[in-house]
Amino acid sequence: MSGRPPIKRWPVAPRPAPGERLSSWLARLASLYETTTSGLLDHCGLAGKRATTLERGLQDTESLLLAARTGLTPAALDAMTFREIAPYAQFLISTKTRFLCPECGASPAIRRKDAALPWSFWCSTHENRLRSPARRILRALLPGGTPDLLDRLARRGSARLGAWAEDRDDSLPSVPDLVQFLTIRHRRMAPPSLDEPPVLPQSAQGDNQVIQRPVARQALLVVVPEYDRVAPLLDKPASPALTELARGSILRNYALAIAIARLADDPAAHAARVIAASDAEGEARVHEALRPWPSALRRQVYTHLQRLRAAGPVLSAGAGTSRRGSSEALSYKLRSAQSHNRAPGVS
Numbered sequence: 248m249s250g251r252p253p254i255k256r257w258p259v260a261p262r263p264a265p266g267e268r269l270s271s272w273l274a275r276l277a278s279l280y281e282t283t284t285s286g287l288l289d290h291c292g293l294a295g296k297r298a299t300t301l302e303r304g305l306q307d308t309e310s311l312l313l314a315a316r317t318g319l320t321p322a323a324l325d326a327m328t329f330r331e332i333a334p335y336a337q338f339l340i341s342t343k344t345r346f347l348c349p350e351c352g353a354s355p356a357i358r359r360k361d362a363a364l365p366w367s368f369w370c371s372t373h374e375n376r377l378r379s380p381a382r383r384i385l386r387a388l389l390p391g392g393t394p395d396l397l398d399r400l401a402r403r404g405s406a407r408l409g410a411w412a413e414d415r416d417d418s419l420p421s422v423p424d425l426v427q428f429l430t431i432r433h434r435r436m437a438p439p440s441l442d443e444p445p446v447l448p449q450s451a452q453g454d455n456q457v458i459q460r461p462v463a464r465q466a467l468l469v470v471v472p473e474y475d476r477v478a479p480l481l482d483k484p485a486s487p488a489l490t491e492l493a494r495g496s497i498l499r500n501y502a503l504a505i506a507i508a509r510l511a512d513d514p515a516a517h518a519a520r521v522i523a524a525s526d527a528e529g530e531a532r533v534h535e536a537l538r539p540w541p542s543a544l545r546r547q548v549y550t551h552l553q554r555l556r557a558a559g560p561v562l563s564a565g566a567g568t569s570r571r572g573s574s575e576a577l578s579y580k581l582r583s584a585q586s587h588n589r590a591p592g593v594s
């Protein structure tokens with residue numbers, strides 16, 4: 248036993264809201280005592296610590312100091328942290344609220360853990376669909392209010408992303424390999440085609456330079472053609488691999504989750520379609536992205552590809568020859584062929 252006096256408990260501490268993150272709760276506590284979060288932590292014996300660092304996982308001493316001041320149990324404090332997120336995925340935790348639940352929006356001081364994770368599409372407290380400024384476009388992807396099939400796929404993809412982030416996923420190809428595959432450019436960058444709706448933010452509308460700007464064409468657009476049809480042009484260029492998740496809009500991340508679920512169901516068929524829709528330059532990148540996939544699965548991909556290429560004149564052009572132009576038609580054909588994957592009413 249040390250001779251130090253016992254730590255004095257503060258008279259009042261608000262109860263954490265369901266799913267609330269530690270930085271939110273500390274900010275509310277600080278506001279109650281008319282100080283800043285860093286001032287509060289200083290008074291708590293945690294000088295120099297940042298709330299956003301503490302919430303990634305409390306050390307025992309930090310937890311005990313906070314528990315002694317606030318009267319919460321260490322377990323209740325731990326529940327507000329992102330301790331379940333593995334170190335390799337912590338860069339995906341946003342310090343701000345990424346996407347909004349309309350009901351949570353009524354109490355903006357309370358920020359929940361869900362809203363910080365890029366694979367969250369529903370509020371786990373209220374079950375509302377999370378929103379972003381692009382919600383009108385998400386409605387375009389999900390017309391009629393019955394997006395059951397796409398939602399089911401997105402929930403499965405989201406669960407897989409969450410499991411990977413918590414180091415509970417050992418399926419192959421791994422989540423990073425799948426995201427790497429989905430974010431490669433399978434075709435050269437090109438300006439929008441005439442039948443491509445140039446969905447632009449208001450600030451860019453009427454700007455011809457923006458409309459003619461070459462856009463990245465990624466494998467994601469082949470695996471989720473529904474997204475290709477409605478995604479804003481400025482949303483299509485993407486960062487490579489997992490960085491994309493951290494930066495993506497809710498619409499992009501929703502499409503990525505759908506793609507991950509589709510790839511889990513039939514990876515060989517989807518990968519073969521991406522290769523078939525590639526141009527020569529992009530095809531080399533696709534082959535490279537497939538290298539980490541299990542060899543048996545890669546063999547299935549190439550078997551599917553042979554069937555696809557045998558199925559049409561475009562595909563029989565042979566490896567290594569230029570298929571530009573005609574592969575646009577193929578891409579269209581493939582999208583049409585995928586229409587059985589769409590939910591009723593989704594167009």
Ligand SMILES: [Zn+2]
Pocket residue numbers: 348349350351370371372373374375
């Ligand atoms: Zn909510």
